[in-house]
Amino acid sequence: MTQRRAIRVVATSARLVAGAVIAVGCVAGVVAAVALPWPTVANEPAELSVRPSAGDTTLVCNGPFRAIGRDTMNAQQMSPAGRPAVTVDSNGPREASDIAISDLTGDAPAPQRFVGSAEQGGSSLVAAAESVTIAADDLAGLAAGACRAPSTESWLVGGTVETGTSDLIILTNPGDVASTVTLTVYGLEPTSTTTVVPAGTQLAVPLASVAAGLQQPVVRVTAEGAPVRAVLQSSLIRTLDPSGIALQDTAGAPSANLTFAGVQVREPSDDTPVTVLRLMATDQATNAAVTVRAGGEVVQEVSVPLDAQVPAELGLEGLERGVYSIEVEAESAVVGATWQTNRIGAGSDFTWMTPAPEIAEQVMIAVPRGPGARIHLVNTQDADANVTLTPTAGGEERTVTVPAGGSELVEARADTTYTLTTDAPLHAAVVLAGTDALAGWPIWPSAAAQQPIAVYP
Secondary structure, eight states: OHHHHHHHHHHHHHHHHHHHHHHHHHHHHHHHHHHSOOOOOOOOOOOEEEOOOOOOEEEEOOOSEEEESOOTTOTTOEEEEEOOEEEEEESSOEEEEEOEESSBOSSOOOOEEEEEOOOTTOOOOEEEEEEEEEEOSSOEEEEEEEOBOOBSEEEEEOOOOOTTBOOEEEEEEOSSSOEEEEEEEESSSOEEEEEEEOTTEEEEEEHHHHSTTOSSOEEEEEEESSOBEEEEEEEEEETTEEEEEEEEOOOOSOEEEEEEEEEEESSOOSSSOSEEEEEEESSSOEEEEEEEEETTEEEEEEEEEEOBTOOEEEEOOSOOSEEEEEEEEEEEEEEEEEEEESSSSTTOOEEEEOOOOOBOSOEEEEEOSOSSOEEEEEOOSSSOEEEEEEETTSOOOEEEEEOTTOEEEEEOOTTEEEEEEESSOBEEEEEEEETTEEEEEEOOOOTTOOOOEEEOO
16 A cells, blocks of 8 residues: 555656646747747738829919009009019920919019920920019119929018018919918917919018018918919118119928028128028927038038027128038928128128029029029039039030039029939029129929839739
8 A cells, every 4th residue: 555655656746747847848948939030921012113294394483573662652552663584495395374463553564374294204394584683763683583383382581571671472373273372470479361362363462561570580371272482572772772682482391401502602791791591490499500611611610599480590701702502400390591692781782592402303494684694503412413504405515523512613604594414412503693783593303303102002
């Protein structure tokens, strides 16, 4: 009996020991399995890169330069002060039509709308630009700019309501339906007003009527119903002397990185800055690092703190005569523009330069009538860019190598259009300059260019 119990105890003990060994082995196996990579079954979705067919391109010109206050009986009445000269060309068929003006008296030339048609799946390249020179008792100077496509959102970073200024927000609706436009003005506190722009019509809103008391406003333009072209027309009188006119295009979408090309310094001043950078953080407070370059050489660096939705200005002092590029890097999205004057004093001229977007494909450039026409090419990449400029009406093409981190200034002919091709992304601007004449604007990618999109069949 004792022996059988002993045998049972031994057998039970053996089973317990074996079970413990098996349990330890299972735990070790599980731990090892967790540590090792498990086989996975994953189906990568099929992806195709498709470039949409290019559509038609619509460009809208600003039309006549407006004078306000010439009628002593009606200080708010606007009248045409100058008829612009337009330079236009395209690589295919285009149609031209006029846009009505609802708020001008007298014989006002109609703003023009150009529509370039895409053929056989190709891109529609069309470019137009306009310029006007005025020498009157209340207005004097050169105003010029590119004709641009309408948009549902625009930013105007410029203008002021200081004494002696008469700035206008010009809204053009080239579409077939009315557009409801909201003007949101940023200063100490954002304020908004709404106006309706009828189909196929242009009208102007005095900046002072929506930005009263603001010395450095920023205006966001949003359109519902139809996109509109927004332009800021500016003029200045010092004492009784007209001291410049300008047309400022929209500044593009807010971005954490802005690049300005074609910033001109004609006559440096030790007392008053002749170049001023206006910036605004659109969503949240940030710091903006500003780098000014002459060619590839850094000539000025400064950090600017920005409060959210509060415009700020930075005077860029100590710059010598030349053409500069400016890079702005911020921690959040900003908008900006650069004011330039050829000199301080009565009889001078000024202009606003907005950021130059990146160009990576062929574009067409229109250079209108005006003095000292040049194209400023800025390369912010780490490799050289080879750029070819070809007159569309025939003539000798010119190839320029823009060094990495540098820039080149290329002479251009007035009243001429060019095609620009580049083998690397860059930024560019057209600049005009002469005696008491100053103008400039960035070169934008083709409005019909379509970026590839990912399609998952």
